[in-house]
Amino acid sequence: MTSISKPRIPLATLPANEIGLTVRDYEGAMSTLCAGCGHDSVTAALVRSLFELSIPPHRIVKMSGIGCSSKTPTYFASGAHGFNSVHGRMAPIAAGANAANRSSIHIGISGDGDSLSIGAGHLVHAIRRNVRMLYVIENNGVYGLTKGQFSASADVGSTAKHGEANEVAPIDPVQLALSLGATFVARGFSGDKAQLVPILKAALEHRGFALVDVISPCVQFNNHVGSTKSYHYVRDHELKEIEQDFVPPMRETAARLPHGGTIVVTLPDGGRIRFGTLPEEYDPRDRGAALHYAAQAQQRGEIPTGVLFVDEGTRDIHELNSTPDEPLISLPFEALCPGADALARFQDGFQ
Amino acid sequence: MKTEEKAQRGEPDEPALPKRRGLNEFALKFATVNGTGSASANNLILRSIFRMGVPVSGKNLFPSNIQGLPTWYEIRVSGEGNTSRAAEFDLMVAMNGQTYASDVAAVSPGGYLLYDSSWPLPKLLLRPEINFLGIPLAKLIGEIFSDSRQRILMKNIAYAGAVAALVGIDQEVILELLSERFGSRKSLFDANREALQLGFDYAESHFACPLPFRLETMAGNDGKILIDGNTATAMGCLYAGATVAAWYPITPATSVAEKFRSLCERYRRVEETTANGAREIRNNFLILQAEDELAAIGMVIGASWAGARAFTSTSGPGISLMNEQIGLAYYTEIPAVIVDVQRAGPSTGMPTRVQQADIMACAYASHGDTKHLLLFPADPKECFEMAVLSFDLAERFQTPVMLLSDLDIGMNDWVIPRLEWDDSYRPDRGRVLGPAELEQIEEFFRYDDADAEFVTPRTLPGFSERGAYFTRGSGHDRFGRYTEDAEGYQQVVDRLAAKHRAASAHMPPPVVKRHPGARFAVITVGSCESAVIEAIGYFAARDLQLDYLRVRGFPFSSEISSFIEDHERCFVVEQNRDAQLRSLLILEAGAPAGNLVPILSYGGLPLTAVQVIEGIETAWKDEA
Numbered sequence: 020m021t022s023i024s025k026p027r028i029p030l031a032t033l034p035a036n037e038i039g040l041t042v043r044d045y046e047g048a049m050s051t052l053c054a055g056c057g058h059d060s061v062t063a064a065l066v067r068s069l070f071e072l073s074i075p076p077h078r079i080v081k082m083s084g085i086g087c088s089s090k091t092p093t094y095f096a097s098g099a100h101g102f103n104s105v106h107g108r109m110a111p112i113a114a115g116a117n118a119a120n121r122s123s124i125h126i127g128i129s130g131d132g133d134s135l136s137i138g139a140g141h142l143v144h145a146i147r148r149n150v151r152m153l154y155v156i157e158n159n160g161v162y163g164l165t166k167g168q169f170s171a172s173a174d175v176g177s178t179a180k181h182g183e184a185n186e187v188a189p190i191d192p193v194q195l196a197l198s199l200g201a202t203f204v205a206r207g208f209s210g211d212k213a214q215l216v217p218i219l220k221a222a223l224e225h226r227g228f229a230l231v232d233v234i235s236p237c238v239q240f241n242n243h244v245g246s247t248k249s250y251h252y253v254r255d256h257e258l259k260e261i262e263q264d265f266v267p268p269m270r271e272t273a274a275r276l277p278h279g280g281t282i283v284v285t286l287p288d289g290g291r292i293r294f295g296t297l298p299e300e301y302d303p304r305d306r307g308a309a310l311h312y313a314a315q316a317q318q319r320g321e322i323p324t325g326v327l328f329v330d331e332g333t334r335d336i337h338e339l340n341s342t343p344d345e346p347l348i349s350l351p352f353e354a355l356c357p358g359a360d361a362l363a364r365f366q367d368g369f370q
Numbered sequence: 371m372k373t374e375e376k377a378q379r380g381e382p383d384e385p386a387l388p389k390r391r392g393l394n395e396f397a398l399k400f401a402t403v404n405g406t407g408s409a410s411a412n413n414l415i416l417r418s419i420f421r422m423g424v425p426v427s428g429k430n431l432f433p434s435n436i437q438g439l440p441t442w443y444e445i446r447v448s449g450e451g452n453t454s455r456a457a458e459f460d461l462m463v464a465m466n467g468q469t470y471a472s473d474v475a476a477v478s479p480g481g482y483l484l485y486d487s488s489w490p491l492p493k494l495l496l497r498p499e500i501n502f503l504g505i506p507l508a509k510l511i512g513e514i515f516s517d518s519r520q521r522i523l524m525k526n527i528a529y530a531g532a533v534a535a536l537v538g539i540d541q542e543v544i545l546e547l548l549s550e551r552f553g554s555r556k557s558l559f560d561a562n563r564e565a566l567q568l569g570f571d572y573a574e575s576h577f578a579c580p581l582p583f584r585l586e587t588m589a590g591n592d593g594k595i596l597i598d599g600n601t602a603t604a605m606g607c608l609y610a611g612a613t614v615a616a617w618y619p620i621t622p623a624t625s626v627a628e629k630f631r632s633l634c635e636r637y638r639r640v641e642e643t644t645a646n647g648a649r650e651i652r653n654n655f656l657i658l659q660a661e662d663e664l665a666a667i668g669m670v671i672g673a674s675w676a677g678a679r680a681f682t683s684t685s686g687p688g689i690s691l692m693n694e695q696i697g698l699a700y701y702t703e704i705p706a707v708i709v710d711v712q713r714a715g716p717s718t719g720m721p722t723r724v725q726q727a728d729i730m731a732c733a734y735a736s737h738g739d740t741k742h743l744l745l746f747p748a749d750p751k752e753c754f755e756m757a758v759l760s761f762d763l764a765e766r767f768q769t770p771v772m773l774l775s776d777l778d779i780g781m782n783d784w785v786i787p788r789l790e791w792d793d794s795y796r797p798d799r800g801r802v803l804g805p806a807e808l809e810q811i812e813e814f815f816r817y818d819d820a821d822a823e824f825v826t827p828r829t830l831p832g833f834s835e836r837g838a839y840f841t842r843g844s845g846h847d848r849f850g851r852y853t854e855d856a857e858g859y860q861q862v863v864d865r866l867a868a869k870h871r872a873a874s875a876h877m878p879p880p881v882v883k884r885h886p887g888a889r890f891a892v893i894t895v896g897s898c899e900s901a902v903i904e905a906i907g908y909f910a911a912r913d914l915q916l917d918y919l920r921v922r923g924f925p926f927s928s929e930i931s932s933f934i935e936d937h938e939r940c941f942v943v944e945q946n947r948d949a950q951l952r953s954l955l956i957l958e959a960g961a962p963a964g965n966l967v968p969i970l971s972y973g974g975l976p977l978t979a980v981q982v983i984e985g986i987e988t989a990w991k992d993e994a
């Protein structure tokens with residue numbers, strides 16, 4: 020069993036959001052992932068984000084591929100439709116669902132194997148198409164579900180469970196997305212919910228494809244000292260860009276992202292992260308600068324986190340295709356079928 | 371030389387039919403170089419003959435190439451309505467020096483060959499039993515037109531003019547077509563008319579026009595149109611109310627999606643005035659050119675899951691790529707319409723040649739136990755009707771439906787009765803529970819509460835928390851929960867098998883023609899029909915009655931099983947090497963293998979009646 024239904028214990032003290040729901044209303048089935056798996060923390064951050072944004076659960080659509088990470092849509096928003104599809108193909112399936120019903124809020128959960136190997140081609144094109152959705156990569160540098168093989172995001176020198184070192188260059192989804200013209204690119208760390216929640220909220224509000232790469236250590240296969248996707252490593256090398264609540268651009272006009280890192284955040288498990296401070300002139304609206312920054316940080320062995328790039332001015336898949344504001348599925352058949360007379364006239368051209 | 375080898379080179383098969391050449395009974399062949407604009411000249415001739423009311427077909431035998439390789443176009447004229455691919459040719463228009471030798475050889479004895487006599491024809495190629503008609507086309511055209519591109523194009527129109535004179539095409543009809551084509555572009559019209567006249571006049575003054583076989587206006591095409599299958603399929607998708615299409619370019623399916631787009635732009639584009647008075651375009655459709663077929667089928671599944679009518683169009687290689695997700699849609703019970711315009715495989719195969727070789731791959735597409743719904747159109751009219759039906763079946767049975775057209779149907783022009791539409795048609799959306807219905811039930815489970823046809827209700831995302839469920843391609847029980855439990859798993863897959871069987875009652879019934887007392891029969895599928903009917907006519911004229919059945923859908927109805935039982939032998943005519951339809955009949959219609967005799971054509975060219983006749987005669991001899 021990968022899901023166990025959770026007992027619903029009414030807790031009168033829980034605060035309600037704008038639509039009268041408590042955080043419990045955004046939870047799902049009990050997780051069956053390994054205790055301590057980073058993915059569960061990402062789920063918890065998502066639950067919090069959806070709750071804080073007061074999104075009606077039935078408007079949410081949860082999509083995923085295959086992998087430990089892709090199992091997690093079962094663990095949040097049980098009031099939403101979910102679709103755990105096949106390995107690597109979540110992006111096109113989400114694009115199709117979004118094409119049919121643009122009024123839903125599409126959330127895709129994927130892994131580094133799912134998105135950067137088998138499904139890399141689809142990720143690339145979902146970015147180009149600017150499908151409006153939150154696309155989370157729960158990035159642990161390994162194939163968790165198939166027991167610890169290197170993924171395409173494993174860093175050179177990173178060692179697998181049995182000690183062998185990775186020799187081939189990794190794919191950094193952040194730099195990939197930036198170079199492809201992604202309109203929202205962010206990175207978080209599963210161990211830092213305080214930072215992750217505002218990132219996810221900003222991504223959910225974004226009017227286009229929002230890529231959030233979350234370093235999410237696999238405690239089973241990739242959480243030892245030699246691994247660059249371990250808790251140890253990330254805590255030591257994370258470079259924080261933003262630190263406090265992101266102001267959703269749709270709610271306030273002053274959408275400028277705050278700059279300059281403060282210093283300390285204590286992780287849920289008590290760990291501490293070493294912070295870098297961002298240059299004052301860092302501008303998340305400057306794609307070139309974001310790319311440069313991400314590449315330089317990578318060279319230094321640092322992991323930049325935060326909202327690294329936002330562009331709210333580009334058109335999403337529906338705007339690019341001039342589809343109506345209402346979902347395509349709501350168009351009545353009469354508006355779609357030209358009818359017998361039109362068919363007769365059409366055929367006059369085939370005589 | 372083997373028939374197959376010859377067929378592949380565009381040569382005719384050995385004649386088996388008595389020569390039928392005469393009034394409104396003959397075949398033309400045009401040998402040209404692709405990329406030189408000959409298609410429009412050939413189409414002009416085809417359409418003129420159609421307008422004269424004479425049954426006709428055009429087959430384009432083209433290479434997988436953009437420019438510079440040999441290409442042929444065949445036109446069969448048959449007042450009697452035998453419009454399958456011709457086995458021999460009475461007039462060859464040989465405009466390609468590269469293929470002269472084989473083109474000369476392809477003319478049937480007593481036939482004619484029209485060539486460009488601007489250069490002398492090598493003596494070696496002369497055949498005493500055929501007639502050579504030389505027109506110095508390049509020279510004549512060169513005297514009138516100076517632009518080199520125009521010279522190439524107008525030479526084609528000039529040979530069309532000569533052919534018009536030779537076979538007696540009504541000049542008024544052909545000029546009318548030209549003026550329809552060029553409309554107000556007067557200089558183009560004038561140039562074309564001049565070139566046409568040039569060819570026409572030269573032929574009239576130098577040869578005995580018309581030739582012994584010729585056209586005569588008749589009323590054989592009243593209430594008919596001349597159309598290709600892919601256009602008709604796209605029209606069906608439009609009329610069925612498809613709003614999402616996802617595709618990846620592939621011959622011979624490309625024009626389905628491209629036509630769908632142009633039809634949507636014509637019929638589904640609304641102009642709106644916004645609040646601030648600006649004019650805005652609203653497209654009541656979304657067509658996604660996917661990054662590959664894996665994505666295309668994924669998009670269709672996602673869109674159908676969310677409640678849209680969605681389809682993809684592809685050919686064999688695309689079907690291979692889609693396999694994993696076809697299984698996903700089957701197991702999670704999501705509608706998906708897949709148009710497969712079949713071409714010659716395996717692998718890349720011969721992309722511009724026809725086969726019916728995806729039958730097995732589609733019937734059981736994807737790993738694990740899967741079975742799908744297949745529809746087999748035989749012509750563009752059925753493409754249109756079955757395209758609409760495929761959406762109804764996909765939604766009613768919540769499963770993939772594959773419409774198996776082929777290159778011959780899809781890309782060639784066919785004379786068919788006009789398409790009809792009943793304005794009272796409304797889509798069968800199947801069992802979908804809306805918020806109000808969900809209020810009536812205690813708890814919704816996705817794979818529970820099956821109806822008499824083993825279909826369970828689904829819900830669409832975006833409407834109600836009560837309808838929320840988790841779709842998973844992993845093992846699930848009837849409540850939609852993940853399971854690795856034998857019983858819970860089997861209950862669902864057993865229901866899927868039963869659902870597939872139940873769908874047989876909704877498939878289009880086979881086309882059947884029986885004669886009292888007939889012991890033998892022909893079973894066929896799709897585009898083989900006209901060749902098979904012609905062959906049956908040939909045997910009937912020799913006092914041998916053959917019954918006929920054309921399969922139009924899978925799963926097979928019981929009518930197909932009993933038809934097979936009723937005959938001593940059934941010849942199963944199809945266009946693939948491995949007798950795939952026959953195998954499927956043995957597996958799924960309970961047909962005894964010994965009763966089904968395979969008659970196969972798989973060289974990649976449309977089937978001829980001669981191939982069917984020879985196949986049946988050989989099989990007979992073998993049995994005797």
Ligand SMILES: Cc1ncc(C[n+]2csc(CCOP(=O)(O)OP(=O)(O)O)c2C)c(N)n1
Pocket residue numbers: 085086087088089106129130131132133134157159161162163164165170
């Ligand atoms: C077509 C196909 N190939 C292989 C697999 C086996 N498989 C399942 S999950 C997985 C890798 C998952 O890695 P990732 O996406 O990083 O997820 P994680 O488990 O690390 O969260 C693989 C290779 C599969 N399910 N489907």
Ligand code: SF4
Pocket residue numbers: 052053055056057058087088159163164236237238239240
């Ligand atoms: S194997 Fe790794 S990724 Fe999978 S659940 Fe366990 S810790 Fe998480």
Ligand SMILES: [Mg+2]
Pocket residue numbers: 086130131132157158159160161162163170
């Ligand atoms: Mg992984």
